Amino acid sequence: MSQDMLSLGMVNPQLLQFSDLHLSKDEQLMGINCDESFAAVKALAAQFHDIDLTLLTGDISQDNSETSYQKCCEVFRYQKHPVAWITGNHDDVSMQNELLCEGAITPTKRILFKHWQLLLLNSQIEGQVCGAIKNQELEFIASAAAEYPKHHIMLVMHHHPVAMESAWIDKHCLKNSDELWQVVGGIPQVKSVMFGHVHQEVDIVHNNVRVLGAPSTSVQFTPKQDEFSVDNLQPGFRHLELLANGTIKTRVYRVDADKFIPVFDPSGY
Numbered sequence: 001m002s003q004d005m006l007s008l009g010m011v012n013p014q015l016l017q018f019s020d021l022h023l024s025k026d027e028q029l030m031g032i033n034c035d036e037s038f039a040a041v042k043a044l045a046a047q048f049h050d051i052d053l054t055l056l057t058g059d060i061s062q063d064n065s066e067t068s069y070q071k072c073c074e075v076f077r078y079q080k081h082p083v084a085w086i087t088g089n090h091d092d093v094s095m096q097n098e099l100l101c102e103g104a105i106t107p108t109k110r111i112l113f114k115h116w117q118l119l120l121l122n123s124q125i126e127g128q129v130c131g132a133i134k135n136q137e138l139e140f141i142a143s144a145a146a147e148y149p150k151h152h153i154m155l156v157m158h159h160h161p162v163a164m165e166s167a168w169i170d171k172h173c174l175k176n177s178d179e180l181w182q183v184v185g186g187i188p189q190v191k192s193v194m195f196g197h198v199h200q201e202v203d204i205v206h207n208n209v210r211v212l213g214a215p216s217t218s219v220q221f222t223p224k225q226d227e228f229s230v231d232n233l234q235p236g237f238r239h240l241e242l243l244a245n246g247t248i249k250t251r252v253y254r255v256d257a258d259k260f261i262p263v264f265d266p267s268g269y
């Protein structure tokens, strides 16, 4: 993990989370044009004018093509605020490092506000759909907390660290979540974990930590299904405000109408 830190300093920062863009050369994922759905979500998010940081929580690419990352770069490089990203199971981290570094887009994995620090973790196990946090990054959570003991911490990762009660996606979870929760249990500064990967809205409290998952900007997965299933809910994003007292105001927004309806494909994911 890069030790470089981006220090922003806002008191109550506002964030946007876009997740699981699944951009590709051919644009289609299970009948949804991911370029169009992402553009619709991005347009919806333009209602927020005072954003301090955008987070892209993995699966930016579906096909690991240069084109997919270039599309992402073109959308975000001219933002007026920093745009940080993490790696999903579908992503190629070396290509991300090479292509997601222009203009507003930053490869930094540590962001400091006045009262919060965000630690962006890589939960990818190369070649697998499931994930894990490496020891080095688990240790980094503890050292970051020790360095800024008064700051609340938000962990940002791609894979879900709690069960979704959905057998098929829980096979593809964060495999060492027990280890993560053991570490987090000793660090009371950790107030929230946010993630992507599950293509659905999640907002629960686990071990006194706010656990937040976001919809995809493309295809949605139906919650609490044991078999793979796609949802007709529309693509969306999450808006967050990190408050000085360690709590979070947040809401998911989805595009209107039923423009993006997926076609079920059992081999689709």
Ligand SMILES: [Fe+2]
Pocket (backbone or CB within 6 Å): 020, 058, 059, 088, 197, 198, 199
């Ligand atoms: Fe995904």
